[in-house]
Amino acid sequence: MKKQYKIGQHIYRIPPCPAYDISGMENWLSDLAEEGWFLMQDGFFAGIATFEYGEPRTVKYRLEAAQRRSGILSDNDNEPDPEQVELSKKYSWEYVAKRKDFYIYRSFDPSARELNTDPEVQALALNAVKKRQGSALFSSVFFLLIYPVLLTRGCLLLSTISMGTWRMVLVLLLAALMIVDEVRAFVHLRMIQKSLTHNGCYNPKPDWRKNAAPYFIRKIIKTMLTVFLVFAFLQNWGMSVTNEKKIPIDEYSGTVPFATIRDFAGEGSSEYTLTMKGLNMGFNTIEEKSDWVAPRCIEYNEHATIKTFDGKNIAGGLYIDYCELRNPQLAKVLAREFYRLDKMKGVELTDTPDLQADYVISYFDHLHFPTVVIQKDNIVVKAYFFQPSENYTMPIEEWAKMICDSLGNGKS
Incomplete structure (x- = not known):
């Protein structure tokens, strides 16, 4: 009925x-x-x-x-x-x-003359729309493809790991759909304009039902992707603000696969004490995550003092970004992206420590912290260790070697 x-x-x-x-x-x-x-x-x-x-x-x-x-x-x-x-x-x-x-x-008048009887005038009016569409296409390509690359300074792998591979894929898919739609619009307008100029009319009576389903499907996919990505961004932003994923070092029960300040002091060390505690600013924490291109990633920061067996006092803050990539080729790319990102902020190269690794570079970063980037097989580590003590400063060659030697050894 x-x-x-x-x-x-x-x-x-x-x-x-x-x-x-x-x-x-x-x-x-x-x-x-x-x-x-x-x-x-x-x-x-x-x-x-x-x-x-x-x-x-x-x-x-x-x-x-x-x-x-x-x-x-x-x-x-x-x-x-x-x-x-x-x-x-x-x-x-x-x-x-x-x-x-x-x-x-x-x-409502069946006998009414056409609204516009001059196809050349129609084509000329359509030209303004086509120009705006061309500008929109250029803007989409710039802001969806070129600008993000400039914003991330070309560190696409680092951005993928930070964002998450699946989120990056969805972002690229959404960007591709948006750009394709802009291209379709520009091409369609150009075809109409040419038809008006050469034939005096545009496609008279296409069946709008034929293209309705593909149009709605594209629209639904773009809407769902946008909503999903916005939700994922807000969720990640909320967790980063509250430090929800960060675990205090002294509460972490997993395996730390690299040398730490306690290891720098060696056997016979004593009086190990965590500093910068109680400030609720994310100090002395460890955050572990997994991604498709990097099955294990760790962000580690440790502020501590410890006395070696011969009475030297090691004190400072150790920050480490640790990544296990799917293969050495990806690790090679990531190691160079770590350095390139710091280089753009300003670095001062130092003598590179002689380490048993595939790639090593050391420098003072823009805050003048001694930093080393190490690639060893499929593992990449970026570490900096600042030491405020005037009595004893552990050379970068020593602590960088300890970190390098600990990689891939299943240290706990």
């Missing part, structure tokens, strides 16, 4: 085609009018169309290219020239609404 509607009843619909699909939009609106649903005045908001029910009748809809860009949410900013609207009324065409870069007119 066919559903009955009341005169004046409203419904809301998401258009089954993009705004630049001129023929698709015109035929969709006309088909709804034959069912009794008429687009309301200023009936587009945030991509949703509002219709009012009335007696079914044949209505012609036409889209005209807008010379100015509309607002972000409202599709009805920058209304058409009042003189143009008045002139259209004389030929039985009324202005109804605006969707993105197009004004929507309609006529």
